[in-house]
Amino acid sequence: MREPTIHEVTITGGFWDDKQKLNADHAIFYQWQKLETTRCIDNFRIAAGLKTGFREGFFFSDSDAFKWLDAASRIMFHYPNPELIKLVNDFIDLITKAQQPDGYIYTYNQVHFPNQRWVDLQVEHEFYCLGHLIEAAVSHFEATSETKLLSIAQKAADLLVKDFADSTPEFTDGHEEIEIALIKLWKATDRIEYLALAKAFLERRGTIKFFPYKMFNQVMDSNRRMNIVAQARKAWLREHPDHNTFKLPERNKNVVPFWAGPRFALSALSGKYNQQHKPIADQKKAEGHSVRFCYLKTAEAMLAQIPGQENRIKPLHEIWTQMVTRRMYVTGGIGSLPLSEGFGRDYELDPEVAYAETCAALGSMFWSHEMANLTGEAPFEDLFEWQLYNAASVGIARDGCSYFYNNPLTSHGMIQRAEWYDIPCCPSNLSRVWASIGKNVCSFDHAEIRINQYINSEISIDSRRHIILHIESELPWGNRVKLRFAMDGPASYDLVMRLPAWAEACTVMHNGREININESSVLPGAPSANGLDFFAARWMRLSRKFNPNDDIELIFEMPIRLIKQDRRIPKCGGKFAVTRGPIVYCLESLDNSVDIMSVKVNPESLQPFFDTNVLNGTWVIRGMDVNDAPLVFIPYMLWANRGISSMTVFVS
Template sequence: MMREPTLHEVTITSGFWRDRQNLNAAQAIFYQWQKLEATRCIDNFRIAAGLISGFREGFFFSDSDAYKWLDAASRIMFHYKDPQLIKLVDDFIDLLAKAQQSDGYLYTYNQIQFPRQRWVDLQVEHEFYCLGHLIEAAVSHYETTAETKLLSIAQKAADLLVKEFADSTPEYTDGHEEIEIALIKLWKATDRIEYLSLAKTFVERRGTIKLFPLKMLSQVLDSNRRMNLVAKMRQAWLREHPDHKTFKLPERNKNVVPFWAVPRFVVNALSGKYNQQHKPVADQKKAEGHSVRFCYLKTAETMLAQIPGQENRIQPLREIWTQMVTRRMYVTGGIGSLPLSEGFGRDYELDPEVAYAETCAALGSMFWSHEMANLTGEAPFEDLFEWQLYNAASVGIARDGCSYFYNNPLTSHGTINRAEWYDVPCCPSNLSRVWASLGKHVCSFDHSEIRINQFFSSKINIDSQRQIFLHIDSELPWGNQVKLRFDMEKPAPYDLIMRLPAWADGCSVLLNGEVIIVHLSSSLPGSPSANGLDFFAARWMRLSRSFNPDDEIVLIFDMPVRLIKQDRRLPKCGGKYAVARGPIVYCLESVDNSKDIMSVKVNAESLKSFCDATLMDGTWVIRGLDISGEPITFIPYMLWANRGKSQMTVFVK
């Protein structure tokens, strides 16, 4: 069975993603640490450790933001040996060791504000969620450094969870899934079967809490009581410390929140749909509730399905993935159409202005698709991973790495802008940890097969003993050529399997300069898609032969400008078109266009793609004419709002 590579085996070497990894390592990760310090998120751990006095700041789940930063930093410093970053990581690990209680408990909200309380209001306050991100950070740090100090901290916390909850009732499942993924990863890192067992238990207990609406209401009221008490204590503390300076966050974006959003959120929360507690997991057939939580749950389920004896999970997972992709996903790959609920609406309820489409939701969907690809070996899952990476996820970070989007509408009338930071800054470090580990997504391989999943310029260590390497030189997402070159001393037989993306109209394959015929897998049966995308058209190209040293395979993709028609049932964009080329969705931004961008009727034959060296230090744009002959300019959706507030829309007539 093919496996994914480790970070040790793949290095992103150049091109689009190397530039972004450089930005991640040189700018974003340090900026995020500065904001965590400025908002006193890190001070919370110092207070818990008894190193300083003060008042805890931030939401009850803010520990997780620091853990995701630690996860991202651990992945980054594997390829970027920055002494400053290494010291920050080492010092933070030392701080966590001091803040952790002797039995493994680590949750600063309770440790500081309610030292006699634990595991309180789990459907609301996310203790397990926070520990999950601690564990994921520890596994990443162990994989990249082989050091065990952070892993030991995580294992102490996990051992406490096993002790407390292996035989507990369904009430002790967290309201925000994440611990399940983390425990499975910890099992893989340590071979401790009790971690896998607890992850499986948490998944299978979900949706079985009796009288859930009453218990959820009780927890919401109690959590609010606790927060109000903390607010009063904070005001008293501030009166005693008048010189204390509070970090002021930027003004929040004025999101479109329809009148019906509040009652629907209340119904979703009390029914259990919001956090996937409305019915047992095996009976959940639709993408429902908070979109990040849903995707984290499905990621954990898919990881479990990869274990022998769990094969019965595969088909239900495939069906619910299909339902999400074809009926409840925007053309950018964004998911979650409901504000407040931050989650899925009904089928075809994909309003581009109301769209929440949280950055973390796209990342969660990518985690799930990646595990589905590991499970099935099917190309559509890799296709969606790529589409969301370029569009719904990467729109979440600005070109300078220092401002972010939390939610990502597909149409804006000028009220949305990137923010320097958020009161819930979950997305920045989540995106950073994905960018830092893209090498693991390039390929899968074993002793006889190499499957190229993503076309990132990279160097892959296929076989250390035989010194077999594969170099990928990719022009994507702008150019249409990808070169693969074998670097080895002796010939070696392999089945080289390369993805033919659904966005490509075709592909020419050359071996050492000569056009060759490759075997194409059949496309999978799919369903009509509301967003106009057909990921089921993605296939595999197979080239089986004995490869010689310096053999070069060149892929030349057909990448025309495409108009992607939206289902007429979609609100406000039904029957309209999105413009795309290759894996990139484009948009109109008012700063580039003199006319009302919301009413553009495009002349499709006029659209041409090229690099504008004067735009944002060189950007591939699509230019053409509307039907009246007036020029129009489309920029990549992921780059909008990099020049201040402006109107934007993905859709044209």
């Protein structure tokens, strides 16, 4: 089975049509403006010799520009805005000029250390930046069939193959990403050496001898290099005082307990932080930096889909289960430790300290999507949906122009959205997912169509036989979905539809008549710290010959659920999260006169309600506390859109 290409699927209305238009009309242009004003794009002009100036930003800032290019390439296929197309083409021209003849491109070294390459790889992210360049190139090629950016990416990849095909484990990156990119490039070009290098990088990981000593030396050397840059910047400013007005945006705010620093240092030196502590086959727990971990597992799951790699499936399944049941918040957020931006111990899910980075949720979604491709099991698609609406989409404001980096589940007013960050990795990462969400709707082959996500869309299933599937969905707010076939004549398919874990049951109608349908058995799961049971998700199978304009309607039961937290979780153990359908709700102080941190809710009072007075109109849950004081719960993904406020997901 395969997912539709960007050419075969179109979002046709509803919730995700609005999001894609926001992405295409506002967010992507706003992000480019911020990349310009923070001088991220100027770094490429300086590296290309087109401009004099001082390279600004972190050593990994190239990746932020490449992720923007990835998102823009995906957007412009369905929204061919001439202004966006020009920005993309001009930036590709700039990258061409900045890239060195042998394929090397990494502006930090090119500008500040022109005679150095591949140094401090555990710290400075050269491979990570190249990975995002390659991913952008594959997206651009898929959207346009043009090869200019793909050729740039292949030059960079060919350099990696030349330098590292036979290298030692020391030459694996500190931030996984290149592995995903090389596998995608192999699929786009059929160049087997890219797959071989991705596999080698994975299998060398966790085998560096004397890692703590080498990691310490790389941290010290990287700091030395940063000090050289800082001194050079001071000298530049003395000669160019007009540059003095420039500074990067502030760092994201988060609660940092006293123990966070020492634990970060120990994680980094042990190798857990960047998954270098053991060979990947021996890693049994979700540990270290959560984005890096998920990118590593995504690449492993991609590799496991290749014949001969089936031995990877069971360990991937087990570690996914361990993460979801012991180290994930009820929103689907992952990463409970600040500073290290990583996983804590089992049940260490403090809602106020929660880091739950937007990129970590996206990384987990990438992994779950590949696990669904690998196994065909419904729980992976169920988690994808849950994180999409909660842990990921909370990362962008309603106007597309302010963001969250980290996403706590309880806040006393310290956390608020920012227009940009000094490390702006999340905005364009989220934009590229939104831009191509149609590819996640279904999978199909000549005999089966599997509906993974209920999103308004039109999918070309078989262009030869002119078979098109139309999906009309009320989700995430409503409970009805309609599927309709448009085709020239009858066609036989197994239509397989996900019954989400949040739906207690589903009524299925065929051409207006209720029918019985086969359901797959529920997979064995495990008790979950966050109270969610993704293993309850299953498939509904309808096998028959479908006729033109056949209509299948799904009516999901969508009750308000109170999800109890394991008592071992700090601060919210034994409390409840309020959910309906795939949406987690929260209390925000702006809507409630009571102390939201100590609310005891009357569960019988809770009712869904579309409120035109809240956030310019949205679905809320209204109810009463045990003292009959009114309560308003809003979708967690929409909090902090009205200024500073307190918020909590949990009630008694």
